[in-house]
Amino acid sequence: MPDNGGYLNAAYIVAGIIYLGYTLSLLRQARRR
Amino acid sequence: MGNLLRLALVLAGKDLRLELRTRTSIISAAVFAALVLIVFNFARDPTAVATLDLAPSVLWVTVAFASVLAMNRGFLVERENAAFDGLLLAPVPREALFLGKYLANFAFVMLVEGIALPLFVLFFNLDLSHALGGLVLTMLLATMGFVAVGTIFSAMVVKTRFAELMLPVLLLPFMVPPLILAVKTTVPLFAGRPLSEVVDGLRFLAIYDIVFVTLAVLLFPAVVDE
Amino acid sequence: MTAAVSGARSVINRGLVLTTLGLLGVAGVMVLALGFTPVEATQGLAQKIFYVHVPAAFIALWVAVPATAFAGLLYLWLHDPRLDRFAAASAEVSLVFCLVVLVTGPIWARPIWGAWWTWDGRLTLTLFLFFLLLGYQTMRAAIRDPVERARFSAVLGAMGLVLVPFIHLSVYLWRGLHPKPIVLKPSDPSLPPEMLHTLLYGIGAALLLYIGFVTLRYGIQLAHDQREAADAR
Numbered sequence: 001m002p003d004n005g006g007y008l009n010a011a012y013i014v015a016g017i018i019y020l021g022y023t024l025s026l027l028r029q030a031r032r033r
Numbered sequence: 034m035g036n037l038l039r040l041a042l043v044l045a046g047k048d049l050r051l052e053l054r055t056r057t058s059i060i061s062a063a064v065f066a067a068l069v070l071i072v073f074n075f076a077r078d079p080t081a082v083a084t085l086d087l088a089p090s091v092l093w094v095t096v097a098f099a100s101v102l103a104m105n106r107g108f109l110v111e112r113e114n115a116a117f118d119g120l121l122l123a124p125v126p127r128e129a130l131f132l133g134k135y136l137a138n139f140a141f142v143m144l145v146e147g148i149a150l151p152l153f154v155l156f157f158n159l160d161l162s163h164a165l166g167g168l169v170l171t172m173l174l175a176t177m178g179f180v181a182v183g184t185i186f187s188a189m190v191v192k193t194r195f196a197e198l199m200l201p202v203l204l205l206p207f208m209v210p211p212l213i214l215a216v217k218t219t220v221p222l223f224a225g226r227p228l229s230e231v232v233d234g235l236r237f238l239a240i241y242d243i244v245f246v247t248l249a250v251l252l253f254p255a256v257v258d259e
Numbered sequence: 260m261t262a263a264v265s266g267a268r269s270v271i272n273r274g275l276v277l278t279t280l281g282l283l284g285v286a287g288v289m290v291l292a293l294g295f296t297p298v299e300a301t302q303g304l305a306q307k308i309f310y311v312h313v314p315a316a317f318i319a320l321w322v323a324v325p326a327t328a329f330a331g332l333l334y335l336w337l338h339d340p341r342l343d344r345f346a347a348a349s350a351e352v353s354l355v356f357c358l359v360v361l362v363t364g365p366i367w368a369r370p371i372w373g374a375w376w377t378w379d380g381r382l383t384l385t386l387f388l389f390f391l392l393l394g395y396q397t398m399r400a401a402i403r404d405p406v407e408r409a410r411f412s413a414v415l416g417a418m419g420l421v422l423v424p425f426i427h428l429s430v431y432l433w434r435g436l437h438p439k440p441i442v443l444k445p446s447d448p449s450l451p452p453e454m455l456h457t458l459l460y461g462i463g464a465a466l467l468l469y470i471g472f473v474t475l476r477y478g479i480q481l482a483h484d485q486r487e488a489a490d491a492r
Contacts, residue, residue, distance in 0.1 A: 001298065004305040004370035011308040011366040012289050015315070015359050019285060019468065022355045023278055026472070029479050030271050182418065189411045193401035203394045203415065206387050207422055210429040217432060237432075241425060248421055252414045255335050 037129050044125075044133025049140055058106050059144060066099040066149035070156050084157050089219040092153055096146055096172065097208055100179050101201045103142045107187025108134070109196075127254040131184065135246070138187075139180045146172055164222040167231060171218045174238040178211040178245055179204075185249040188256045207245075214238045267482035274475025281468025285311070288461045296457045308367040310457050314465035315359040316385060323353035323469060324388060327395075328420035331413030343409035344484070346416060348476035350395050352469055357389040380430050387426050391419045405484075 052058060073091045120130065150172070154161055161168060183204055190199040218234035292310040299306040330346035333339075364382045365375040376382070395415055402408040450458070 001300060002303040002305075002370065004303050007305040007366050007370045008293075008307050011305075011363045012293075012311060014362050014366070015311045016286070016289075018355065018359050018362065019282060022472065023282065026278075026475050026479065027275075030275075030475065030482075185414070185418075189398070189414065190401075192407075193398070195401065199398060199401060202397060206390050206394070206426075207418070209387070210422070210425040213429040213433045237428075244421065244425075245418075248418060252417060255410050255414055 037126065037132065040125060040129035041132035041136055044129065045136035045140065048134065048137035052106070052137075052141060058103070059141070062099055062103040062141075062145040063148040065102055066095055066145055067152050069095045069098060070149070070152055074156055084159065085223060088153075088157055088159060088223055089216050091157065092150075092219065093175075093212055093216050095149055095153065096175070097179070097205075097212055099145050099149060100142045100176065101183070101204055101208075103145050104138055104180065104183035104187055104204070105197050105200055106141070107138065107184065107200075108191040109187075121257060127257060128250050130257065131250055131253040134188075135180060135184045135249075138184050139176060142176050142180055143173070146176065159223075161223065163225060164219075167222045167228045168219065170228075170235065171215050171222070171231075171238070174235060174242060175211045175215040177242040178238065179208055181242065181246040181249045182207040185253055185256060188253065211238055211241055214241070267478050267485055270478030270481060271475060272478075274471055274473075274478050276471075277467065278471030278475055281464060281471040284460075284464030284467050288314075288457065288464050291457050291460060296453050297451065299454075302371055305367060305370045308363050310461045312360060312363040312367055313458060314461035315356045315363070316381065317462055318465045318469050319353055319356035319360060319385065319388065322466065323349055323356055324392075324423075325420065326473075327353060328416040331416035334409055335413045335417075340405070340409065340484075343405075343412065344477055344480050345473070346409075346412060347399065348473045348480060350392055350412075350416075351476055352472040354389065354392045354396070355472065356465070356469070357385050357392065360385045361389060378430075378434065380427070380434060383430050384423070384427055388419075388423070391415075391422070395419070 070091070073087075073095070077087060150168075153159075183200070186203050187196075187200055190196040190203065193199055214234050214237050218231040218238070221231055222228070288310055292307045296307065296310070298304060327346045327349040330342045330349065334342040334346065361382065364379070364385070368377060368379070368382075369375050395412060398415060399408055399412055402411060
């Protein structure tokens with residue numbers, strides 16, 4: 001079995017950052033209004 | 034229906050007469066096409082890639098970009114003279130308005146392509162005598178599709194601030210399917226294959242055209258009516 | 260007037276709750292995938308990217324984008340500004356999901372197929388959707404009048420929706436010249452049950468997150484529109 005766990009971690013982290021980042025952006029907009 | 038067509042032709046005629054009187058846009062578009070071809074020529078290494086392999090791509094990229102630029106003229110004339118409101122107030126059915134603009138744009142873009150094609154043959158030293166009929170047919174069908182989407186989009190972007198930039202941004206994704214089909218048809222034609230072999234690609238192009246012309250005619254009133 | 264503003268507030272709050280649940284759901288699916296789902300033999304650990312990548316792609320292609328397009332079409336028919344507000348929210352959220360697909364896709368492709376980008380049919384389609392959605396946002400930003408903006412967005416949305424099958428078909432035709440590397444198909448019906456379950460949880464979590472995001476975004480826009488209407492008076 002190939003050892004490519006690094007890619008898995010990277011993908012999960014990046015996806016998490018995108019989802020969280022968008023959430024924070026929306027929160028900031030909601031607070032500002 | 035005949036009345037609609039006649040109205041459209043009258044509108045298209047007025048547009049084209051206006052265009053040919055000043056001649057600036059046709060010359061600019063033709064010069065642009067020529068320059069793109071020249072850039073392509075110097076951007077390649079003729080010893081590395083055979084001209085014939087690259088030729089369809091060069092042709093269609095040139096056609097695509099020159100078409101988008103040519104369609105920028107779209108409703109610009111009307112905007113500059115506030116003639117848009119005048120046109121809308123006249124008892125002209127919206128479909129005729131669209132078809133008129135569409136026919137004018139189509140004629141204009143075909144004219145630019147008509148100038149680009151001989152230049153292409155000249156610069157790249159190609160013998161396309163066997164493929165000419167099929168190639169012209171492909172260009173006609175692909176252009177019909179480009180211009181349908183381009184006409185309705187140019188009506189939408191004409192009032193925005195960066196219209197000349199917005200049109201390509203919106204239009205290019207819509208030009209990719211006809212582009213793929215056109216290249217897929219052109220490659221065998223350039224290689225000497227008979228027209229009968231590329232009929233499928235031409236048929237798909239025709240389907241694209243029918244779908245998007247119809248869609249554009251249906252949606253155009255939503256764009257111009259308050 | 261206070262009642263209207265508090266109406267937007269309650270939508271925002273509802274959106275916040277749903278988004279939090281969605282985020283927890285996605286995190287939960289990651290944990291499920293990492294700890295409780297079997298590892299695929301030929302692809303190794305990297306295959307588990309599938310449990311985040313495929314739900315995002317599914318939501319983007321089959322929920323978010325069609326919702327935007329159909330809301331726009333309904334707007335053309337009913338002229339209800341709420342439909343445009345929803346379409347705009349859904350379009351923005353679609354962008355986010357497309358981004359996740361376009362980023363996780365190459366990260367998955369690199370160890371499996373050896374290249375970051377292979378013009379894979381589904382990824383290419385998502386790339387087109389991404390640019391269509393960007394064009395949608397750019398156009399909306401350039402139009403001042405809200406009614407005109409709504410109408411034009413609806414037209415663009417409708418045309419974009421019709422374009423999707425053409426893109427799919429023409430990319431497929433184009434790829435005929437570029438054979439796809441042999442790889443496990445994510446929609447392989449012979450997916451073992453544990454993997455299928457994790458995938459379904461993934462889709463459920465992504466759907467919840469979509470609904471949360473759209474509700475939140477809608478509420479923010481609603482509050483903004485109401486404030487603008489109040490200022491105008």
